[in-house]
Amino acid sequence: MTTPQIKSTAFTTIDLDKPGKRVGFVMIPHSPDDDAWGVTRLPIGVIAHGDGPTVILEGGNHGDEYEGPITIGELIRDLDPADVSGRLILMPANNVHAVIAGKRTSSVDGLNLNRTFPGSTTGTITQQIAAYLAQEIFPRGDAFLDLHSGGSSLDILPSAIIEPSEDPALLEKNIAAAKAFGAPWTVVIPNLGDPRTATACACQAGLVTIGTEMSGGGSVSREALALCRTGVRNVLVHLGVLPAKYATPVAGDDRVLDLPGGDSYVYATMDGIFESFHPLGTNVKKGEPAGRIHCTWDATREPETLYYGADGVLYGRRQPGRVRPGNCCLTVAQPYRGPAL
Ligand SMILES: [Zn+2]
The missing domain is CATH 2.40.50.100 (RNA polymerase II/Efflux pump adaptor protein, barrel-sandwich hybrid domain)
Known part of the structure; x- marks a missing residue:
């Protein structure tokens, strides 16, 4: 028998649903030894204008992967809301304790956010972050971009990642969005079928879902950062949230690769x-x-x-x-x- 999930006690300092550009925090009540009534704060930006899809961008799912969070921060600061058709929900540091520590996993509970979905509102802080994303953020979205890099333990060819789906129509959309990124490599990564990733959870919720793997080694690659900046904008143009002037022509390899088993x-x-x-x-x-x-x-x-x-x-x-x-x-x-x- 499964216990029904208790509604999250998290709240936001900004309205996620009104038009305009706002920057604030998701506040998740967190009561450790030195802070009885404190919160864990996830940075969040919303840019909403006109009609169009809602696209969610995640960085800092792992705290030692940097090109995505840098790119999302730049979008929050630089994007002209008048250029947006629809809504961007921009979250650059979702496993914030891992991000602050510069580690893959949370410094508070040791958990890997990307093996924690759909999370638990009554679990540890990383499980609560996953539950908030699954219950409050993904249902608002039409598409999800999860920006990873190789992290401290891996160096990876800079690539756009296709989230697999058993729904052929959704898979086709995921493939088209990943190809629009314009990375030198486009790769299906099923994580051996693990359903506990952010992308698996978002895809299960019906969102067009892609990711990135931008180099790695726990460093910031100049080439991968440049690719991440242009690729994310290309995908946002592809999804119809940004106008064509934001797109950069790319000469990517049309091959699609896979890590099937x-x-x-x-x-x-x-x-x-x-x-x-x-x-x-x-x-x-x-x-x-x-x-x-x-x-x-x-x-x-x-x-x-x-x-x-x-x-x-x-x-x-x-x-x-x-x-x-x-x-x-x-x-x-x-x-x-x-x-x-
Ligand atoms: Zn990662």
């Missing part, structure tokens, strides 16, 4: 230091040596070779050299073989 990932098999054999973007073959793990504290021990599990493009690489068994060392994006594009 476990064979897309190369995992560490022992404790040690990982050496990869190829740069990102290399075409690789199943069974080909991918890298090796050195045990530098035992010189008698031979390195252990890891192998690719699929043909495809080397898409992601672990950033820290130190690995333990189960760490994701490499990711191979395979040609997309799902429903016709």
